[in-house]
Amino acid sequence: MGFLDVEDLKVHFPIRGGLLNRKIDAVRAVDGVSFSIEQGKTYGLVGESGSGKTTTGRAVIGLNNITAGKVFFEGNDLTDKKNKMLDVRKDIQMIFQDPYSSLNPKKRVIDIVAEPLRNYERLTKKEERYKVAELLEKVGLSPESILKYPHEFSGGQRQRIGIARAIALKPKLIIADEPVSALDVSVQAQVLNFMKDIQKELNLTYLFISHDLGIVKHMCDEIGIMYKGRYVEEGKTGDIFTNPQHIYTKRLVAAIPDIDPKNREKQKQFREEVQREYEESYESYFNEEGLAYGLKKISDTHAVALPEKG
Amino acid sequence: MDNLQKELDNKINNIEKSPSGVSIIWREIMRDKLALISLVFLLLVTTLVYGVSIFLDLDEIVKIDLFAIHEPPSSDFWLGTDYGGRDVFGQLIIGTRNSLTIGFLVTLMTGLIGVTFGLTAGFFGGHIDNIMMRVLDFFIILPFLMIVIVFVSIVPNYSIISFSLIMTAFLWMGIARLIRSKALQERELDYAQASKTLGTPRWKIMFGQVLPNVSSLIIVTMTLNLAANIGLESGLSFLGFGFPEETPSLGTLLSYARNPQTLENRWWIWMPAAILIFLLMLSVRNVGEALKRATDARQRRG
Numbered sequence: 372m373g374f375l376d377v378e379d380l381k382v383h384f385p386i387r388g389g390l391l392n393r394k395i396d397a398v399r400a401v402d403g404v405s406f407s408i409e410q411g412k413t414y415g416l417v418g419e420s421g422s423g424k425t426t427t428g429r430a431v432i433g434l435n436n437i438t439a440g441k442v443f444f445e446g447n448d449l450t451d452k453k454n455k456m457l458d459v460r461k462d463i464q465m466i467f468q469d470p471y472s473s474l475n476p477k478k479r480v481i482d483i484v485a486e487p488l489r490n491y492e493r494l495t496k497k498e499e500r501y502k503v504a505e506l507l508e509k510v511g512l513s514p515e516s517i518l519k520y521p522h523e524f525s526g527g528q529r530q531r532i533g534i535a536r537a538i539a540l541k542p543k544l545i546i547a548d549e550p551v552s553a554l555d556v557s558v559q560a561q562v563l564n565f566m567k568d569i570q571k572e573l574n575l576t577y578l579f580i581s582h583d584l585g586i587v588k589h590m591c592d593e594i595g596i597m598y599k600g601r602y603v604e605e606g607k608t609g610d611i612f613t614n615p616q617h618i619y620t621k622r623l624v625a626a627i628p629d630i631d632p633k634n635r636e637k638q639k640q641f642r643e644e645v646q647r648e649y650e651e652s653y654e655s656y657f658n659e660e661g662l663a664y665g666l667k668k669i670s671d672t673h674a675v676a677l678p679e680k681g
Numbered sequence: 682m683d684n685l686q687k688e689l690d691n692k693i694n695n696i697e698k699s700p701s702g703v704s705i706i707w708r709e710i711m712r713d714k715l716a717l718i719s720l721v722f723l724l725l726v727t728t729l730v731y732g733v734s735i736f737l738d739l740d741e742i743v744k745i746d747l748f749a750i751h752e753p754p755s756s757d758f759w760l761g762t763d764y765g766g767r768d769v770f771g772q773l774i775i776g777t778r779n780s781l782t783i784g785f786l787v788t789l790m791t792g793l794i795g796v797t798f799g800l801t802a803g804f805f806g807g808h809i810d811n812i813m814m815r816v817l818d819f820f821i822i823l824p825f826l827m828i829v830i831v832f833v834s835i836v837p838n839y840s841i842i843s844f845s846l847i848m849t850a851f852l853w854m855g856i857a858r859l860i861r862s863k864a865l866q867e868r869e870l871d872y873a874q875a876s877k878t879l880g881t882p883r884w885k886i887m888f889g890q891v892l893p894n895v896s897s898l899i900i901v902t903m904t905l906n907l908a909a910n911i912g913l914e915s916g917l918s919f920l921g922f923g924f925p926e927e928t929p930s931l932g933t934l935l936s937y938a939r940n941p942q943t944l945e946n947r948w949w950i951w952m953p954a955a956i957l958i959f960l961l962m963l964s965v966r967n968v969g970e971a972l973k974r975a976t977d978a979r980q981r982r983g
Binding site: 433468486 | 871874879880893
């Protein structure tokens with residue numbers, strides 16, 4: 372049993388309509404996803420908008436109801452409703468995408484960062500202040516700002532407050548849902564490097580959700596590519612970027628911008644080639660409904676969703 | 682290490698606080714002269730009315746004195762007397778006190794019920810919301826005025842408390858709907874979701890996280906409701922379904938103006954009450970508007 376195992380996870384949202392508001396169909400946001408993460412590693416979930424990557428992350432932490440499948444965290448089944456072990460929840464935390472809405476605008480920083488501490492630890496007012504000041508210092512903010520409101524901070528600073536809140540309980544797994552996509556590029560690097568630093572310091576495991584392959588390449592050890600709620604390819608970062616097998620992955624990799632102007636023509640050619648291939652062979656990579664096939668291993672670490680005929 | 686600790690201690694214990702909601706509201710009112718005057722007027726009237734009424738003898742005021750009918754203002758009767766020879770000034774003070782008490786009571790009770798109901802429905806959503814909203818719809822379709830009139834005629838002990846209670850039963854729906862719609866919005870925001878992942882229990886998220894974010898709406902609505910509720914009793918008394926004549930009220934004083942003789946020749950009976958109601962409601966409204974602006978950073982003047 373690994374650190375985090377997700378087995379055949381399905382999250383369906385009902386579409387209601389007709390007489391008496393019956394369930395007539397379902398949106399299959401996540402449709403049979405399996406992966407596992409080792410402790411201390413960063414696992415990237417990549418895909419376009421609506422591919423189900425965020426839903427997967429939210430299902431793991433319990434914000435979305437799981438329709439079918441299992442999630443094991445250190446051997447504990449998180450989908451078991453009776454098994455309401457608070458301590459397990461405590462070990463999984465989340466960093467939200469939008470730092471402007473993830474902090475309560477009516478609360479001071481100390482109340483925001485201390486919220487998890489108040490739920491799980493009994494601290495005196497003074498201890499709490501120290502702890503919060505310490506956390507803020509760790510994320511590179513001045514401890515003097517504990518009595519400010521979130522709107523007095525910039526986007527990057529707010530995201531750091533969000534991170535301080537997430538690491539307050541010393542969790543083992545952090546689900547980072549596009550943690551930098553709302554920030555401008557110069558701040559993105561800052562926050563990402565900082566996330567890497569605290570990962571080393573606290574031996575954190577990240578489930579890193581992003582649509583930006585450049586960032587994922589920088590951050591992740593392993594990557595899963597999602598499309599329409601299913602996996603199309605999974606493997607080590609090297610596997611995905613040097614040896615993409617699925618046409619969808621190839622397209623994503625081709626879309627990474629290259630800043631060297633000398634390669635511009637080459638890059639353009641390559642992109643057009645991939646686009647042509649994508650249009651020609653789209654049908655052989657996806658089934659009649661336009662969904663990906665099941666994953667097949669092509670090496671120990673690399674699996675691709677290819678049709679039966681190969 | 683000790684030094685460092687001390688330094689940190691000094692740092693985090695001597696931090697200037699950012700302006701809180703209360704100081705923003707205060708600044709807004711100070712900036713708006715009209716609201717400031719209104720607030721001063723309101724506080725003045727309230728303290729005066731509640732203060733003076735302690736020294737007034739209700740029995741003395743409502744005692745009928747046939748030798749002093751319709752007397753114009755004099756040193757004995759500052760605002761003259763009505764058709765029963767009763768002192769209008771005393772009635773005005775006690776009437777205003779009653780109107781204000783009813784206004785505050787009804788506003789507080791409707792606010793309490795409405796906010797709890799709306800917040801619960803909006804925060805939990807789904808089936809709970811559905812059921813609660815149907816209950817609310819039921820209350821909305823009840824013929825309010827008719828039931829109040831029936832109630833007035835059957836209840837034996839018609840007091841300020843019972844009047845406020847019956848009014849509350851029919852007036853909490855507006856604020857409940859308003860709060861519910863806002864709570865529905867707020868619970869989807871990331872900060873409420875974040876609280877869930879941090880292990881905060883649901884009722885704590887509801888009251889500790891979502892409630893502060895709808896508080897501005899609550900304050901504004903309740904202030905504006907207060908203006909309406911102060912006039913509530915007057916309206917019903919004017920129609921003849923308010924308090925009996927042993928309980929002086931602004932509405933009763935006003936309703937004397939239905940007599941053309943009184944309307945034309947005895948202004949002292951109805952005019953002060955009319956002006957007082959007008960000024961009270963206007964002032965509460967002015968303060969309410971200032972509060973409303975204070976809650977919206979774009980409209981703020983201060």
